[in-house]
Amino acid sequence: MLQFFQRLENPDSKFHLYDSFYRIKKIEKVCIKENVDGLLIINGIDSKDNYEYTKLMNWVFLGHSGIEIETNEYLDNTLSETIFIITKDHMRAYCDQQGFKQLKPCLLQMPNLKLFVPTIKEDENKDESEVLKMAQFVKMMQGLKRIGVLLPQEKNRNIEKWPIIQGYGLLGNGFFSMQHEIVNMTERINQLYKPHDKHSMKNLINVISQRLNGHVSGSLQLLSEIPIKKRPAVTNEQMVEIFLDTFEIEDNKYVKRNNKLIPTVTFGNCSSQEKLPLHLTMESSDLYSSLRFSRTYFLTKQVCRENVIIPIHDDFEHFVKEYQYQIVEHSYHKDECLLIEIYKTLIESFYSALQMICQDYRKMTNQLIFELCQERLNPTLTNYQLQFLNDNLIVSVSSYNSFGEEVPINFKDPISFKLTPQFFSIRLEYKSIPSQVVKGTILGNVIFSDSFILQENCYYIITSKIPHLQIINTDARFSDDIEKVKKKLPLEKLGQQISEKVDKNRLFIPSKHALLDIPIQIASYILHENGIRIFTNEMGWFFILFDQMKKIKFTQGLESVWMIFMTEPILCASLQAKTIALEFVGKSVDQVYMKLINILKENEIKVDYTDNPKEFQLTRLGQMILKKEQKVPLLGNMIRESSFLLDYLESKQLIILTQVKSDLKLLNYLALQDESKQIDDRIGIILITGTYSSGKTKFAQSLQRYASDFNQKAQILSFSLLEQSILDEEGWLNKLENQLKYSQEQCICVIPFYLSIDIIVQQLSNGKLSKFVYIKNVVNKININNIYQNENCQPIDNLVSQSLPGYCQFTILDSFGNEESEVEEYFKIFRTVCIKSNIYRITNNMIQSSVAKEIYQCTSYNSTQNVFLRSKLASYKSQIVPQQKVFIHNTIPCVKQFRKILRELFKTSQQQKIQTGNYEKLSEIDKFIYRVKEFNSPQKPQLQYLKAFLRFEGQLDKLYEYTANHNYIVERQVKSVNILLKEQLINGTKLQIPSYVGWDTHSNLGFFMVGQNISKDICLEYIGELIQKMKPLQPLLTKNNLSKDTIKDIEFQNRIIGLENGEFYDGQFIRNQDGEILEHHPKLEIFIQEYLNIQNQKIVEQNNQIQQEWNNYLNALKC
Incomplete structure (x- = not known):
């Protein structure tokens, strides 16, 4: 059961780049509305561990929603040295090496990002890194006058006391608050956390609802896996324990809420002499989000009479001498029928209420839903001679924000209501149900509730995975007797046992009521001459005779065989379930199925074979078993696929960012799911995009070589260096037009990185060339060795903007001399943004044949879905920087x-x-x-x-x-x-x-x-x-440039020159007139200067020659 408590184990719960982008855009809109130039985010000790910034980081970058934003009180140490400024149209960021490593997948793909990361050497030097951080902070603040900050509620509200802010005054220009107008945006930003968005809804659907489903499975497993004879001893406390374990942890440690729903499991009252409850009610919620559900499950086989085996003992009751076959009537069956009929009516009322609400949201009121339930309950109660009582029916309708706080349902602002995803809950309860068998006995209550999302007059039920119906038999009176039947004492009705017990098959009972599918049960079989004994953990033992089987059909598949037949209701008669399906898989095929076929033939029992029997087609579970049907995202106004809903919410969010008043209709989005392949007789164009030094031209040449392999011809649009120096978008289009006049072959066009791809695409699609050419696809080429602009990890402009779905059909990651781990890292990073783009890895511009084939065959650029994706992601596109x-x-x-x-x-x-x-x-x-x-x-x-x-x-x-x-x-x-x-x-x-x-x-x-x-x-x-x-100029020499050996050599060459006043050279030393040895020649300084003059004259001549060469070279360049 641990997987239901581990959020990170579910890959569908991951925080996507678009989710972070949407939340940043919401902050940008707040900056615009509040008229601030940007929101400053300082983490760690530099803001004195400001808790408000921790919450914001949890929401923007770490993917937390609702109460999780507040419960994750301590920011990861790896993010403590990070600073962000979210302005009205871009983001500025400073990260140390650790922070960048953690946020790299998000930051590297964030458009319009100005990022600074110290080098590894600078980061290791703590003093230097602090200086860089403070200096970079000053740079980040440049051009911002009115700046928003988040101030904590209690202490440290004086921003001038924050360490990094104190360093601002060292420049001598005044304190931070003197140069910038500070605006406290704490309350305004806190309001952003409360509404649901696509990611918080994804967490509800893929994590929280799955956890609740796991709780239900665990609770019922406790009841179904113990022997039937011990089940009546199971208590409410045991059944609810798995719910309370999580609830109490959350309640004690994190959440304090007044409207909390304490998990409960309640067994119904006894209704007959056997003193066995007929049903139980189960109700629970997630304390974080208030996602809630209620169910009623049943505790008998739901039959009016039952085929049973009665053991006959000897006179001394030492052993069983034979078995007898009997049909036993169940006196409490009317109560079973009453309970399940009321439960079925509540479920039907719930779905009818959803239909009513979808037609008009204003009808989502307690009173209207109450009247709807009353209308449906009246006929059911009348059939049992009961009168509807207003006090017995309880209806509650509620709505909750991302913090799980109940909020009023407000339809006065229809735009806000439509644009913001919300989740609701409808709870229906009918209480004090009287017994039909024992007068004066109250059976208990029947409840049903689900949580759901409304979108565009359609609904999605978040808790739909929790089974509407479970039937677990707690009556062991006859099941044990059937289990004891032995080979040596064959029952006359069943005949000799001819197979061992075979396990791990499945039993399926289709119900007449589509909303009450009985869950598939794991079954074991023992085959007899005249019938088959069946055991499931939920139902226990029962048997079916061959002569009671009607309309037998078999399906044959590669993995299993199903036997579908009709019989008198021996299980779930109150649900009118007259059809049973038995699966034979593994050992049971040889030991049971093959023998069963022979027995049916010997007894001349008619058998048919079918692929898709009607019994299965009418039920949801049956379709899952036999029909490999395509997923239907929308059936009527019920959204069936959560992935479809989440994709729609994401699309709706991103489109709203482009135009506030625009609203994506759900039915329009559904129509975009089927791509139509473009067929065109115009000249096909394959566009190759990418940043500088990405190897676009070499790649285009490699791609061109494969054209003949696929019976195609291709030419390349290329430019000389001189042409590129005066090239603009118009010149690019003119060159293409001129080239196509001489050749009608499809063209592989490389777009230089400094040209606007959007302008070129617009002209190719709608300009004068559109009559003659069409865009087949766009390929974005990325060089892994050229990701950053500088050593401080500033991503190259427009690095991934052309890999966005819709804008690009193929993304090529090129590596050369890179480690496999590095290539894999970037492959994973770009795959998160290139969701619907084909992404491939190549080496040194050499494309594989299979990839080339896909590129040549792809013509989907102008498909309906890609056109939509481009409008959806328009707000994500980076702006071309003038160059x-x-x-x-x-x-x-x-x-x-x-x-x-x-x-x-x-x-x-x-x-x-x-x-x-x-x-x-x-x-x-x-x-x-x-x-x-x-x-x-x-x-x-x-x-x-x-x-x-x-x-x-x-x-x-x-x-x-x-x-x-x-x-x-x-x-x-x-x-x-x-x-x-x-x-x-x-x-x-x-x-x-x-x-x-x-x-x-x-x-x-x-x-x-x-x-x-x-x-x-x-x-x-x-x-x-x-x-x-x-060829650098040589500097003039000075005495300091001369070595001792050079000076000695100068002195030696002039040893006998200029000696006066009795000084003489004795062949080894220079002596004075008294014969004393002198340390240096008396005129050594004069000789050194003469030497320097001669050498410097040569240097000047050489420098003049070098200077002339410089001038000649520069003059040649200027020509």
Whole structure:
């Protein structure tokens, strides 16, 4: 039973990315309504462990709903170093390495996210990480004036005392509250938690209702699995124990509620001389959510008379000498019928009330439902000469929010009522039912209740998995006697026993009342010559004679055989259940079924074979057994599939985010479930999208090679570097139009990352090209090695926005040199957002044949469902960030060292960097101030992507292609170009001039760069810096640059020069006139300076030559 208490064991209860996105969007809407620039969320010690922020994190990121938001009082330590600001249109975040690891699946896919994560080295240095966190916090607050915060109810309400807020004043610009207007949004945010949303409803359906169902199963299992003769001793306390275990834990530890429903199990009063109760009532609720149910179950075989076996003992009663067959009348059968008829009427009234409510929500009142029940109960009671009493019928209708608090049912705001999913409960009870057998005896009460959701004039019953009907026999008087029948003493009616007991079969009893399906029971069989003995834990032993069987039919399947027949009611006569179905599986096929067939043939009993007998088709359980029917999400106005309802609620939520007044109709959503395959005679277009450096072009080339394998032809739309530098959406479309004039083959079109895919798709679908082309599908290419923009884990813009269902039909994850665990991690992350998109893994742009085949055959982009999905997820789409494109020609051969310093192009201005040694010497405050200035400097140029075709000195017979970004540099030799070297005489000198066959040197050799805040002048400046690094200027020498050996060498070369005043060189030392040895030559400084002048003159000449080379190179780039 533990699985019913373990929430995480149920995969359907997981918190989905769209759920978190929807809750963040609700906060954004609150920011707009409250006119605040953003909501600040500070976790951990930096907000003094603010409990209000813990609740918000529980709701937004951890997937808790209702009371769970408050009961999870302590935030995981891994999230204590996280800061978030939710603005009106995007989110800013700071996470340490631990926090990012936990929230990575959500953050990596969140659109319009500005994220900063310290590097592993910075994170390990606690002092440095604190400085970074405070500086990043200041950056996150930039541009926000009116800021919302959550203040705790008791202490720590002064935000200026929060540690990270105190650091704000170190900049000298004043305290936090002086620079920002603080708005307490605690009450407003707390109101967001109370209404249900799709995720809280998912928890009700997939977790809480399943747990209640488990409680019911466990309670009834206690009664059904003990021997029948001991069942009358079972007490109410034993039956309700499994409910109370959970209830008491929740009641004592977490929830204090006035309207709580204490679980109860009550046996009915005795109605006959045998003193056995005929029914029990069961009622319970989940204390967290107030999800509740009530049931009435029955405790006899529900028959008016019974086939029984009576043992006849010898005169001394030492042993049984024979058995006799008898039919025994049950005096209490009228009471059984009365109870189950009332129960059936209550269930029918419940469903009739739902139909009435769906037609008009305003009819969901106690009075109208009471009148409906009264109308249905009157005929039932009249049949038993009973009068309907108003005081005996109790009707209650209630509604609950996500905290399980009862709320008034308000239909005055129809828009809010329709847009917010709510759950309700209707409870029906008829009490003080008098016995028909023993006058003056009250049988007890009959109750029924269920919890349900209303949506668009349709309903879904949350607690429908809890069986409406259970029948467990507690009368052991005759069952034990049947069990004792032995082979050596055959009963004349049954005949000789011809099989052993075979277990693990199933028994199914279809009821005439569709709402009262009797649950399938596990059965054991013993075959006799004239009949079959049957045992189930619920019913005990009984037997059926072959001559009592009518309309026998057999179904034959691969796994089991079912025998369906009609007989006199020997079980459940009060339900008019005259049909029984026996399953034969495993050993019972050989030991019972085959022998049974032979016996029926010998006795000339007619047998038919069928696939779908009527008895099964009329019942829900029968359809589950025999008919492999397709799931029907909506039958009339009853929602049958929970997954359909949850998908609908999710779609409705996301569409509401796009337009507040829009409302997705349930029937319209149902019509979208069947996709129609598009058939078109126009030219098919396959769009390849992806971020920079994702390998789109290489992938398109790999895909094109497979076209002939599937009897298709394909061409690729490609652009030179020069074309890309002036390319916009209109230019892209014009190039496609011109290319299709010469070839009518389907086209694989690569869309550069800096162009708006939405504009291109819009023009292909509705523009002038739409008459000639149609979009077959969209493929999004993702390079696992290029997920982040920088070392601080800022995700690349639009990383997954083109993998959204509807927008994309295929997502390709490309890896190269990655660990399998890393690839699997990202595969799982992207699979959560690419729910209805086919996602595949490839390596180094090499596509598999099976994947290529699916891409070529897919034409579903414009299907009805995909059009709907695009409208559903429109609010999730990231906004294209404006970017600039620059192409710089570079026909001059580069020096080989250029390969090593390409990455320097992606670093920001060097003037803002401080040498590591100097930085480490700064005080903590100065470090903080420096970091703030670094983060908040004016708009700095940021290169994101570089593509270059270059040649190198001494290797003119080769061309190289470079692709570079913040994460890596890839060098490839261009092998598709045929290079010819020709000698030409220029100025009397023979030079080798390369000729590139099939290659437009002028338009492709050079650098193509994309970034923000860049221009050609800025890029030329960057490249100029690189050239200077390739051949740096040599600094002039000073005495400090000279080594001791060099100085000694200078002194030795001038040892006999300039000696005066009696000084002389003796061949080993320089001595004065007194013969004393001097430490240095008297004029050594003069000699050193002369040496420096000579060397510096050479350096100046060399530097002038290098400078001239720089100028020549830069002038060539500017041409």
